[in-house]
Amino acid sequence: MIPVTTMQGARLLRYGTPADMPVQEVELPALQPGQVLIRMAYASINPSDLAFLSGQYGIKKKLPAVPGFEGSGTVVAYGGGWSRFLVGRRVACASSSGDGTWAQYMVADAKGCIPLRRSVSLEQGSSLIVNPMTAVAMYNIFEKGRHGALIQTAAASALGGMIRKLAAVNGRPVINIVRRDEQVNTLEEQGAQYVLNSTAPDFERKLAVLARKLQATMAVDAVGGALTQQLVGCMPAFSTVLVYGGLSGEACALSPGLLIFKEAQIRGFWLSLWLQKQSALSLMRLGWSVQKHLAGELKTEVRRIYPLAEIHAAIEDYSRQMSGGKVLINCNP
Amino acid sequence: MIPVTTMQGARLLRYGTPADMPVQEVELPALQPGQVLIRMAYASINPSDLAFLSGQYGIKKKLPAVPGFEGSGTVVAYGGGWSRFLVGRRVACASSSGDGTWAQYMVADAKGCIPLRRSVSLEQGSSLIVNPMTAVAMYNIFEKGRHGALIQTAAASALGGMIRKLAAVNGRPVINIVRRDEQVNTLEEQGAQYVLNSTAPDFERKLAVLARKLQATMAVDAVGGALTQQLVGCMPAFSTVLVYGGLSGEACALSPGLLIFKEAQIRGFWLSLWLQKQSALSLMRLGWSVQKHLAGELKTEVRRIYPLAEIHAAIEDYSRQMSGGKVLINCNP
Numbered sequence A, B: 001m002i003p004v005t006t007m008q009g010a011r012l013l014r015y016g017t018p019a020d021m022p023v024q025e026v027e028l029p030a031l032q033p034g035q036v037l038i039r040m041a042y043a044s045i046n047p048s049d050l051a052f053l054s055g056q057y058g059i060k061k062k063l064p065a066v067p068g069f070e071g072s073g074t075v076v077a078y079g080g081g082w083s084r085f086l087v088g089r090r091v092a093c094a095s096s097s098g099d100g101t102w103a104q105y106m107v108a109d110a111k112g113c114i115p116l117r118r119s120v121s122l123e124q125g126s127s128l129i130v131n132p133m134t135a136v137a138m139y140n141i142f143e144k145g146r147h148g149a150l151i152q153t154a155a156a157s158a159l160g161g162m163i164r165k166l167a168a169v170n171g172r173p174v175i176n177i178v179r180r181d182e183q184v185n186t187l188e189e190q191g192a193q194y195v196l197n198s199t200a201p202d203f204e205r206k207l208a209v210l211a212r213k214l215q216a217t218m219a220v221d222a223v224g225g226a227l228t229q230q231l232v233g234c235m236p237a238f239s240t241v242l243v244y245g246g247l248s249g250e251a252c253a254l255s256p257g258l259l260i261f262k263e264a265q266i267r268g269f270w271l272s273l274w275l276q277k278q279s280a281l282s283l284m285r286l287g288w289s290v291q292k293h294l295a296g297e298l299k300t301e302v303r304r305i306y307p308l309a310e311i312h313a314a315i316e317d318y319s320r321q322m323s324g325g326k327v328l329i330n331c332n333p
Helices: A047-054 A081-086 A129-144 A158-169 A181-189 A203-214 A226-234 A256-261 A271-276 A280-292 A308-320 B047-054 B081-086 B129-144 B158-169 B181-189 B203-214 B226-234 B256-261 B271-276 B280-292 B308-320
Strands: A006-010 A023-027 A035-044 A070-078 A090-094 A105-109 A150-152 A174-178 A194-197 A218-221 A240-243 A252-254 A265-268 A302-307 A326-330 B006-010 B023-027 B035-044 B070-078 B090-094 B105-109 B150-152 B174-178 B194-197 B218-221 B240-243 B252-254 B265-268 B302-307 B326-330
Touching (some): A023 A308, A035 A081, A035 A090, A070 A081, A070 A105, A090 A105, A090 A129, A129 A271, A174 A181, A181 A194, A218 A226, A226 A252, A226 A256, A240 B256, A252 A256, A256 B265, A265 B256, A302 A308, A308 A326, B035 B081, B070 B105, B090 B105, B129 B158, B129 B271, B129 B280, B174 B203, B181 B194, B194 B203, B226 B252, B302 B308, B308 B326
Parallel strands (some): A150 A174, A150 A218, A240 A265, A302 A326, B150 B174, B150 B218, B302 B326
Antiparallel strands (some): A006 A023, A035 A070, A035 A105, A035 A326, A252 B252, A265 B265, B006 B023, B035 B105, B035 B326, B070 B090
16 A cells, blocks of 8 residues: 655756756556565765765656665565565665656665664665665675775775775775875874875875785776776786776876776776666675664764755755765655 | 807987987896897888887887887897897897897897797798787687687788687687778678677777677777777676777776776786796797787788888888888898
């Protein structure tokens, strides 16, 4: 039984104009087999959401559509099959093709829902997937590759902190790259051993020395542009750079000579595609293990919570300072 | 016993100025264990040689030095150990750190010498390594990757022809990319099924359609620049591009978004590094199997042979038309 057929939701009318996003009544579609209906508790705002609003993201939806890629809530109905066991449970959830999480309800693939442990709050659960899963997935790629150390750009981000903590727990060295001296200080105060400022004049020399000493043959890069080539140039031969973001707004310019003579490897990483390759079972197992760390290495700092009606203020707040803690939306205040 | 202590060789005096390359008397170093002395028969000229002369290559030698990365000849002395069995044999050889092949004699690592079958002439043997080995190595990576089809740029080159023939023998489809309509005609006359002109206005649309239909998830790229990004954009998700040359002279500009949302992979390929990873035994086995195909799929067309004294004319001839057959140097005319 579907308890509701309409709800309030933020609706993007045109790409590139987040101001054109009224909160209005939206009709809910009928549940298909394999789907569940979630009464949303909290939704988060991530860089991927901002990219989606501007039309720059890898997924485009038919507009108008409800944005929001992740959130948390309680399953209130199911479309048949094994997903019945989710009814009544608190879950972390992600949207893919249909309407998203910035609404009172969401229809989701049961496969993508991660039941929350009792110890995990709905607030924490609303930011369970995008950042912690990306951190764990990329860190696992690093561990499997037998690299001596990991280099990461945009190291002051929430994701950067998670990767640093996962590595610390496993006693593995990380070379952190940031853009400002105060970020160097902050990270060093937090106990980071290797922190480099990419705008410093001797950045490349220092990075090359460290990368050789620690045999740092893998990097995760959220910046792109000229920095990707600097990484390749400073890393040992046969190194891999995982590009998962383009914060610089610029293309990675890679000289063929450098790629060739170092046999370097550049790979794109996208959580959505990575998740699609996992089975429902391994996804739940992964979700479970991520939650074990949610109070520690993978804890998300929440800066402020806005009611759904104030979605524009929430986006503005988050856009102003993306690395200063998560901004959440209370979907049913 | 070393039969000679001096020889005539081309000597590069300064990078960027091939005119400053007199043929003069050069002293031969003493043979170390694991080395052999080869009385050179023929040496070839490859794009990597031209890059080396201009100072743009991955290897730089202390000047003055004898250029030339590959050739053929007869082993006349050895520095000890197992390499004794090479004495008196005709071999294909490559230079790495020391003086190169554009001379009467060369000291070479015994490990890198490939004994020639009786059926293989010294002319053919002088071009055995750079092109045929690259073709076989890259084709093996393609076969191991379970890709539906292979895309190659600069498909009208000698190397492109070898890859096309290796694929034909194995019944595997190749999408050939060239830059001129007459090259399209030439390749089609040679029996190539899929040939695209990258300067045609509908190039990207055609490539995308073909790549999807044939599931072409791997490309080998000798061009770089904007073409690399075009390849990634047209290929299915999870595709790999092996960059082995930079004929465009431009950096590969890769949008992070494209890399990420397609989980694309860009890898540099360099035969020198690839060969270093092979054992002496597997190298000889590979050399043997390459020679089996030298009369067929891997045959090198020889355009003209110049005596060592006319090295400048040889380089000029080759530079003018790099895809019209090999230019060889007769080292002991």
